[in-house]
Amino acid sequence: MNLNEIKGKLPAGSMITKILFEGSDIVLYTKNRNFFVESSQEVRDLVQLLRKRIDIRPDVAICEKQDVAAAKIRKIAPTEAEVGEILFEPEFSRVIIYAKKPGLIIGKQGQTLKEIKGETCWSPVIKRIPLIESKIVDKAREIIHSESKYRQRFLNRIGEQIRMDKGSKEGWVRVSFLGSAREVGRSAILLQTKRSRVLLDCGVNVASVADRHPFLEAPEFDIEDLDAVIISHAHLDHAGFLPYLYEYGYDGPTYLTAPTRDIMILQQLDYIKTMQNETGGAPYTSKGIKSAVKHSIIMDYGHVADITADMRLTFHNAGHILGSAISHIHIGEGLHNLVYTGDLKYGKSRLFDPASMNFQRCESLIMESTYGGMTAKMPSKYESEKKFISIIKDTIKRGGKVVVPSFAVGRAQELMIFFAELADKKLIDVPVYLDGMIWDVTAIHTTYPEFLSRDLQKQIFHYSNNPFVNKIFKRVASPAERKKVIEGGPAIIITTSGMVTGGPIMEYLRCLADDEKNTLVFVGYQAEGTLGRSIQMGWRNLPMPSRNASDTRSTIRMKMQVETASGFGAHSDRAQLTNYVSRLKSRPERVILNHGEARSIVDFGRNLHKMFKIETQFPHNLDALRLK
Numbered sequence: 001m002n003l004n005e006i007k008g009k010l011p012a013g014s015m016i017t018k019i020l021f022e023g024s025d026i027v028l029y030t031k032n033r034n035f036f037v038e039s040s041q042e043v044r045d046l047v048q049l050l051r052k053r054i055d056i057r058p059d060v061a062i063c064e065k066q067d068v069a070a071a072k073i074r075k076i077a078p079t080e081a082e083v084g085e086i087l088f089e090p091e092f093s094r095v096i097i098y099a100k101k102p103g104l105i106i107g108k109q110g111q112t113l114k115e116i117k118g119e120t121c122w123s124p125v126i127k128r129i130p131l132i133e134s135k136i137v138d139k140a141r142e143i144i145h146s147e148s149k150y151r152q153r154f155l156n157r158i159g160e161q162i163r164m165d166k167g168s169k170e171g172w173v174r175v176s177f178l179g180s181a182r183e184v185g186r187s188a189i190l191l192q193t194k195r196s197r198v199l200l201d202c203g204v205n206v207a208s209v210a211d212r213h214p215f216l217e218a219p220e221f222d223i224e225d226l227d228a229v230i231i232s233h234a235h236l237d238h239a240g241f242l243p244y245l246y247e248y249g250y251d252g253p254t255y256l257t258a259p260t261r262d263i264m265i266l267q268q269l270d271y272i273k274t275m276q277n278e279t280g281g282a283p284y285t286s287k288g289i290k291s292a293v294k295h296s297i298i299m300d301y302g303h304v305a306d307i308t309a310d311m312r313l314t315f316h317n318a319g320h321i322l323g324s325a326i327s328h329i330h331i332g333e334g335l336h337n338l339v340y341t342g343d344l345k346y347g348k349s350r351l352f353d354p355a356s357m358n359f360q361r362c363e364s365l366i367m368e369s370t371y372g373g374m375t376a377k378m379p380s381k382y383e384s385e386k387k388f389i390s391i392i393k394d395t396i397k398r399g400g401k402v403v404v405p406s407f408a409v410g411r412a413q414e415l416m417i418f419f420a421e422l423a424d425k426k427l428i429d430v431p432v433y434l435d436g437m438i439w440d441v442t443a444i445h446t447t448y449p450e451f452l453s454r455d456l457q458k459q460i461f462h463y464s465n466n467p468f469v470n471k472i473f474k475r476v477a478s479p480a481e482r483k484k485v486i487e488g489g490p491a492i493i494i495t496t497s498g499m500v501t502g503g504p505i506m507e508y509l510r511c512l513a514d515d516e517k518n519t520l521v522f523v524g525y526q527a528e529g530t531l532g533r534s535i536q537m538g539w540r541n542l543p544m545p546s547r548n549a550s551d552t553r554s555t556i557r558m559k560m561q562v563e564t565a566s567g568f569g570a571h572s573d574r575a576q577l578t579n580y581v582s583r584l585k586s587r588p589e590r591v592i593l594n595h596g597e598a599r600s601i602v603d604f605g606r607n608l609h610k611m612f613k614i615e616t617q618f619p620h621n622l623d624a625l626r627l628k
């Protein structure tokens, strides 16, 4: 159905002045105030028929003057909603309303929102003001807002390219592994059909120098031909190379969730800074990061979007980190259904509900297998937590400090909720210091609480108990503050980097390692070659990079206690991965394993094949597999 035919199906008198595609959505501009405010049956029928979202916006000619509209909004919105800034985007006839409690502006059954629409004739979009202020969230929002003219043209262009022609049931589907095959790192998979080319993730391998970047030189890959990129989540091994594409000519869309976009910016900025410091150069600049944000198309879980002429994408919760998504891609008119898990947690954590598995159809499954290996068995959560509590109690009792090196995203917040629970139960009463990027990432968690587990949301919204702002947490934001913490009394310190490869953890070790009262607790995997691994292996004299030229001390003596408390991980273990395959609503014909070490992938794949009698593949990098 083309745009004119759609117009023909609308009620008489709807006074449509403009109708266009915006990304996957159809947008109608109207001069009829009633048609804008009240949703009509005809439009609902069209949504059903086209399986597309239809957004009705007022023609800018009937929009109230901006200052008058803003005043009306402030009057209509209840005070408890705590309205902040109000911004206008005339290109989209849209008003962005920032509020501490967005739910109150929407009102019961959307009543308040409807009143705002009727009174102002602007199309309202409500955004949450986070409990913890975040420069990154502000920056991302500012880029999107200041580029709204460009974004309008961009979204129209994408909309025109996608069109609604789904092609026939004939055709072929193929995936090429440009990274992440038989390795953990640089995830990048090219999905091709006769009509489109889509890249699933674009990551780097931070642990490798030689194999850091995906194989973009593969003959089937061409930046110019790329239709879309999908980013499963913000970790660098999935999103770390995305800005490179934009810096080298890509100007198409990247589909991701809002938290993924914001956390990704933090990680990428940190990555280029680290690369500059360590190697004197980075593969891209902040320009590429900004361009990626400018071209982002935000998707919520469950929202369906046509992303190319023959692909329809739906995101589902992956249970891994904030905003992490499993992609379900419907290709052609029922030609093929592919599920790409990205990183997956099929088990309960404090932060997220287990990964979703309700796919109507799934013929091919590409699944991560980080912990698919035989030996990878995680201790029970209960055991690890019990152990952790006793480590803390012992250390505090003898007047020491507990230092926990942690990744900034995911694990740190899981620990925070754990510590907040202990504080609520009065099991600990020492400050918990957060150093490195952890504070900023936590701020992003308070921006998007709707991505957290149902239990956690209940705790936050119904009982007004947000663990992230518990009073035990203190931010360490400068070297002077860090010095105070080091010289102060008993405390818990959560700090980056997770594998002791750099960051503020180095300073804590320099100052706290030679006191046996203190304890270092590992909560995550320590990769081979990292300082973390050496300490875990029992090394007691550690080579330490010097602070600056005048600092000559190059080794430190480890006298502090060293412990490991696992069970706070964001990946699935072998049993959980196996359960995931067995409980999928639609049993796949083929499982393709990636994102794991070669040996464990092969072993896990053979086991899956034996159990379920389904085709199991474990490709190498640069292998291409035909799915249909």
Ligand SMILES: [Zn+2]
Pocket (backbone or CB within 6 Å): 233, 235, 320, 343
């Ligand atoms: Zn991940």
Ligand SMILES: [Zn+2]
Pocket (backbone or CB within 6 Å): 185, 235, 237, 238, 343, 595
């Ligand atoms: Zn990963």
